[in-house]
Amino acid sequence: MNKIFLIIASILLVSCGNQTQKDASEDTDEPLLVSTSDKAEKESPIPVYDFDGLEQALLTKNNDTTYVVNFWATWCKPCVKELPYFEQLGANYSEEKLKVILVSIDFPENLHTRLIPYIEEHKLTSEVVLLDDSDANTWINKVSEEWQGSIPATLIYKNDKRAFFEKSFSYSELEKEVKSIL
Amino acid sequence: MKNKQLLLLVSICLMGTMALVGFKAGNTENYTAGLTIGDVAAEINLLNVDGNMVSYSDYPNADGFIVIFTCNTCPYAVASEDRIIALDEEFKDKGYPVIAINPNNPDVQPDDTFELMQQKASAKGFTFPYLYDETNTVYAQYGATKTPHVYLLKNEDDGRVVKYIGAIDDNVRNAGAVKDRFLANAVNELIAGKEVTVKETKAIGCSVKQ
Numbered sequence: 001m002n003k004i005f006l007i008i009a010s011i012l013l014v015s016c017g018n019q020t021q022k023d024a025s026e027d028t029d030e031p032l033l034v035s036t037s038d039k040a041e042k043e044s045p046i047p048v049y050d051f052d053g054l055e056q057a058l059l060t061k062n063n064d065t066t067y068v069v070n071f072w073a074t075w076c077k078p079c080v081k082e083l084p085y086f087e088q089l090g091a092n093y094s095e096e097k098l099k100v101i102l103v104s105i106d107f108p109e110n111l112h113t114r115l116i117p118y119i120e121e122h123k124l125t126s127e128v129v130l131l132d133d134s135d136a137n138t139w140i141n142k143v144s145e146e147w148q149g150s151i152p153a154t155l156i157y158k159n160d161k162r163a164f165f166e167k168s169f170s171y172s173e174l175e176k177e178v179k180s181i182l
Numbered sequence: 183m184k185n186k187q188l189l190l191l192v193s194i195c196l197m198g199t200m201a202l203v204g205f206k207a208g209n210t211e212n213y214t215a216g217l218t219i220g221d222v223a224a225e226i227n228l229l230n231v232d233g234n235m236v237s238y239s240d241y242p243n244a245d246g247f248i249v250i251f252t253c254n255t256c257p258y259a260v261a262s263e264d265r266i267i268a269l270d271e272e273f274k275d276k277g278y279p280v281i282a283i284n285p286n287n288p289d290v291q292p293d294d295t296f297e298l299m300q301q302k303a304s305a306k307g308f309t310f311p312y313l314y315d316e317t318n319t320v321y322a323q324y325g326a327t328k329t330p331h332v333y334l335l336k337n338e339d340d341g342r343v344v345k346y347i348g349a350i351d352d353n354v355r356n357a358g359a360v361k362d363r364f365l366a367n368a369v370n371e372l373i374a375g376k377e378v379t380v381k382e383t384k385a386i387g388c389s390v391k392q
Contacts, residue, residue: 148328
């Protein structure tokens with residue numbers, strides 16, 4: 001009997017202890033870190049690339065998959081207007097070898113205040129990455145020599161076949177261009 | 183007779199081919215037709231936020247113009263505002279005043295009405311004209327595709343010749359981290375009587391709203 005009482009008391013005490021800790025952490029600005037391995041995810045739930053990193057990771061695949069890479073930002077009205085079409089494309093072609101990648105050029109300091117909330121609020125299912133590279137004069141041309149630098153802009157590629165569009169898309173226009181590469 | 187007809191036919195074919203080649207060379211598929219380096223910019227007559235009309239010829243002492251297409255709310259334009267004001271201060275008295283033009287159609291982009299342009303110019307203390315284009319055509323004449331987008335003009339015998347196109351500097355988002363002041367370098371080269379070495383650069387900006 002005493003042992004059980006002791007166990008219950010211990011559990012209660014430990015719970016109270018945890019409660020105090022939790023309150024303390026809520027008072028501070030520091031996120032509650034669960035473990036070192038989770039730390040990276042809590043600091044950035046989506047990949048953040050400089051251009052070379054982005055290029056290596058996502059723009060030079062050679063595997064028969066058609067990549068639809070859209071450059072956008074949460075503050076860009078025509079960009080957010082066409083995002084549903086890219087989401088729809090990904091959903092409609094989920095059985096095909098097609099992948100939609102949404103490359104945000106939101107300001108990096110707004111990653112947690114604007115971009116992540118936007119992704120969550122709109123339940124985006126396409127892969128979203130953040131491009132953090134201020135040397136745009138260099139990387140704009142690496143995406144396409146035709147690109148004058150405005151967004152939205154979309155790169156569609158499969159192996160060596162590439163097409164670049166500095167414009168807004170309707171769903172049917174987007175699908176038409178994808179089909180010619182798919 | 184037959185020879186003459188043949189000659190005429192061949193001439194027509196040749197002219198047709200040349201016209202076609204000329205047309206193709208002048209227009210790349212995705213680039214808006216507009217001014218390129220070496221082209222002459224037409225005169226403008228646009229409404230300034232102070233209610234007066236502004237033309238290049240209102241500046242008889244200018245050696246050229248720093249024409250910047252910019253708007254009220256694009257984050258890249260906003261991030262550039264202080265630098266645009268600084269450029270006007272740096273170069274106005276050296277012969278190259280800034281002329282800012284808003285390329286957006288307020289029917290499409292309500293943030294860019296004339297009234298809001300006036301508020302912006304007043305709040306930021308713009309020292310240069312901030313012009314409204316009622317015709318919605320000037321941006322297309324230049325080939326401006328985004329804000330901000332710069333065209334540096336130099337007065338020459340032929341007219342106002344385009345000497346530099348593109349970005350203000352190499353870091354649109356962060357003035358404090360700029361390493362290369364592309365536009366300022368170009369203006370300084372012109373002032374020194376030299377040719378501009380880096381004639382075109384690129385930067386991210388918001389698409390023109392039309």
